[in-house]
Amino acid sequence: MGGKYTKRYTEDFKRDAIALVNSSGKSVTAVARELGIRSESPHGWYHKAKADRGEGRSGELSSAEREELKRLRRENREQQQTVEILLLIVSE
Numbered sequence: 001m002g003g004k005y006t007k008r009y010t011e012d013f014k015r016d017a018i019a020l021v022n023s024s025g026k027s028v029t030a031v032a033r034e035l036g037i038r039s040e041s042p043h044g045w046y047h048k049a050k051a052d053r054g055e056g057r058s059g060e061l062s063s064a065e066r067e068e069l070k071r072l073r074r075e076n077r078e079q080q081q082t083v084e085i086l087l088l089i090v091s092e
Contacts, residue, residue: 015049
């Protein structure tokens with residue numbers, strides 16, 4: 001039994017593939033076929049690029065918004081831990 005291999009693509013390759021979709025008028029699937037890659041990956045790249053441009057589905061976060069949300073959740077978790085520690089100190 002062999003392990004499952006996942007191909008990684010550079011950001012430049014992804015950007016170029018999406019630019020090809022946008023400029024050629026071809027579907028994501030057609031461009032993926034021309035590039036010799038599975039269509040699932042470029043579909044994800046395409047939707048992510050649209051969200052980053054503010055053209056995504058209603059309520060969909062851009063990459064910057066997702067990163068900010070991740071950072072804020074981490075900060076919130078750290079502050080909650082600080083409050084718990086301070087409450088323990090005060091209650092002694």
